[in-house]
Amino acid sequence: MLTEKITADKLVPVFDLGSRCKLEEFDTVTRDQLFPENNELFALFHKTATAKLLVATDFDGFDHIKSFSDMLQNMPNKRAKSICYVEDVTKVGRAHAFEIWRDQTGLFKQLIEQIIATGEIAEDQLNLCLIKPYPHLVPLLRNLNEFNVEQAFKVLADEQSPTTSLINATNLDVTTLFGNLDTLYKNSSYTSSVAQLIPGLLHQAHGGYIVIKIDEFISNSALWYQLKSVIKQGSLNWQSSNKTVQTELKPDPAPIDVKVILVGDRLAISQLAEGERELSSIASSFIDFSTEFNLSEQHIANYIGYIKLLITDAKLLTLSSSGLKRLLQLSSRWCEHNNYLSLNEAKLLTLLSYCHQIALTNQLDHIDSDTINTVLSLQHEALNGHIRMSNEGIIEKQIILETHGSKVGQINGLSVLEIDGHPESFGEPIRITATGHLNGDGDISDVERKAELAGNIHAKSMMIIQGFFTHTFAKPLPLPISANLVFEQSYGEIDGDSAALAGTCALLSVLANRPIAQNLAVTGAIDQFGTVLAVGGINEKLEGFLRICELNGQTDMGVLIPAANIINLNLSDKLITAVNNEQLAIYPVTHIDQAIELLMDIKAGSIDEEKTLYNIIHQIAEENDKLDDDEHEFVTKLKQLWANIIGKQGSDN
Known part of the structure; x- marks a missing residue:
């Protein structure tokens, strides 16, 4: 092969x-423009008046605020709105809310000044400012004068943008998001007026968009439930942060017409959904921002x-x-x-x-x-301090890693090391050894698992190796294997299934007493039928093996990788030079049988094909089984002889 x-x-x-x-x-x-499918859905969300909540997956390092801003620039413009409060100075504590067009804020304030100065008002101009008719607004305005206007009239958001705006809400608390009805301590008492209405980000985003990170709600769930109430009701009641003071002012709830965009990674979304079962029904749309640009979908x-x-x-x-x-x-x-x-x-x-x-x-x-x-x-x-330490360990022979000759039951696997608090991982070969014999109870012992140094995925891979042996050798008789598999000089937790191919080959080597070439290294997962599966960190693994072989003075190196990993190869210039100079050979394998032939210079074959690896193991198993039968027969005859002797002695008595 x-x-x-x-x-x-x-x-x-x-x-x-x-x-x-x-x-x-x-x-x-x-x-x-990188997300054309998201553009189309966002356009629909923008146009639909009843759509109020959009949930978007995000990822670190990408400016989603600018992405949504770009989307908005391509949408039909909507006039921005502001909330205005006018207090009824003839009644204690009453203040009414009105909606005006944000780009008419200046005109609206001029009309107020005109009423105070002349007592007259141009209602046609007033109607240009109002989003909808308010018949009782004019009487309220006529009651204002130069002495009370500053306390009885307030626009919550001035004309910063005449069209739909987008607010990025961060570092939130109740006041910054929902505003506050403040109090003024004067003449030994607390008073409040419209002037003490402190708008929150929701008031400022009225008629537009507000983007909020889901993480803001994970540590403060009360914020989410209050926001959900605002989304459902379309209004926001004013509350004072000073709970000990009762204010006379009871302003109307503020009308809130805001489209909310929640952004977070999938973990954050799942955490929010876990505590909020209504999330899927409240949200009008879900948008997924891919962390990567797919060349098969876009140019x-x-x-x-x-x-x-x-x-x-x-x-x-x-x-x-x-x-x-x-x-x-x-x-x-x-x-x-x-x-x-x-x-x-x-x-x-x-x-x-x-x-x-x-x-x-x-x-x-x-x-x-x-x-x-x-x-x-x-x-x-x-x-690369950790890499230098690794190199020293190899040079000083404190870490044993053989890259010359051949050995039974020993193979070089490839691993990727990740260090807590370190932004980069690096590849390093690891020596995997196997011991065992074909006269056991069918158990493959994983030392890492018994020492509680193995993760769940590693444990699963060991069970898959067991399944491979069962599938390959259980016909026509079970394989009486007893073996140990060890990751030598490994002192931290091991996880993953990328050493399954190497571990299986090491076990096959020791059972057949067939040596493995030590100038070759192996990475790859397998299934129970011996198919080699893709693994992660392939580039770091290859470069790590090249580094170790150079330290050992090796010039005829080889690496076996899953053929499925060819699409992941993106290697350093040094490694490409080594391949061009035939110092390193990279072999893509699709089945363990190919790996066996490369590593042990023998055909894998089948249990019935003579002079193949599987046949050798099968023959050894049969011979051991025959010896067991002969031993069993000898013991049986000995027991019978002893029984006859005892019986004869009894009859003589």
Whole structure:
């Protein structure tokens, strides 16, 4: 079963840019254009008057506020509204709410001044300010004069935007979101008037949009329940933060016409939904913002146009053709998939800003691939203390990892190490050993699990290995295996199923007494039928094995990876050079039988095919079974002889 090596051209993604190669040749693309399907649903939400709540999944590093702002700019404009309060000065404690067009706030205030100065009012002009007729408004206004107007008249939101606005609500509490009926301490007593109405963000967003992070409600559920009441009722009652003081003023509830957008990751949404069963029925729409740009659904020109937007807005140097190509490769690597590009603009902007400074220092007028690599190298060197310690352990032989020769029951697996509080993971091989024999009770013992150093997924993979042996060797007789599997010199918790292929091969090696080549490393999950499945962190694993082999002076290295992981390959220049120089071979495998042939230089075959690995194990199992039968027969005859002797002695007596 011949397994072809992966050629160097498959080790890094290549993006088809057509005839264009420079950033300036592409049109700028706004954030909302990256999500055309969301645009259509948001347009429907915008047009539907009864739709008040939208829930959107978000992710760190992407500016969702600007994305919604971009969407709004493409929607039909709606006139912004304001809430106005006028106190009835003839009655104690009465204040009435009215809605006016925000762009007519100036005219409305002029009309108030005209009434106070002349006692006359142009009702046709007043009607231009009002959203709907209020017959009792004019008498209230006529009762105002220069002595009481400042206390009896207030507009809660001045004309900042004549069209639909969007407010980003953060660091919320009851007052900032819902406002407050304040009190004034004067002449040894507390008084209140319309002037003491402190508008909240909901009042300021009247007639527009307000965006709120769901996290604001996770730690303060009372905010959510009050907001839900406002959404349902369309009005907001005024409350005083000073609960010990009873105010004479009892203003009308404020009419609230606001479209609320809740944003959060899926965990936050699920936490809110867990405490709020009505969420799915209250929400008019759910929108999903993907964390990655899918090249199979959109043309890459849209993503490049988005990069151009980030660079233009941040006033950074442009990308050269080599810089653009390198950035695309790096963005794809962050996603661990060659059909996806990262939308973490915070991470992109940080990288590009550093590149901008390096380019200016080097007196360049653009950002090229060398500049990007310089920044990446600086970041890596500042963070690779743990890698240096790992290298020292290999060099000083404190960590045993053999990459020469061959050994029975020992294999090099590939792992990815993640350190708490550290932003980057790195790959490191791990020595996996197996011991055992074919004269047991069918049990494969996992030392990590028994030592309580294994996670649930690892435990599941061990059960799958057990299932593989049952499927492969249980016909026509069960396999009487007894074996131990150990991840050597591992002192932290191990989880994941990416070592299942390596562990199974180590067990097969010890059962067949067939050595495994130590210059090869293995990663891959398997199912019960031996099919090799994709794993994560493939790039870090390959680069980690190359690093260790270089320390050991190895030049004929090989790595077995799942064929399904080819789409994830996005490797360093050093590793690509090693492949080109035939110092490293990467073998994609789809079934464990291919791995067996590469690792042990023997065909896997079947239990009935002579001189194959499975047949050797089967024959050993049969011989052991025959020995057990012979031993059982000998013991039986001995027992019978002893019984006959005892019986004869009894008859003689």
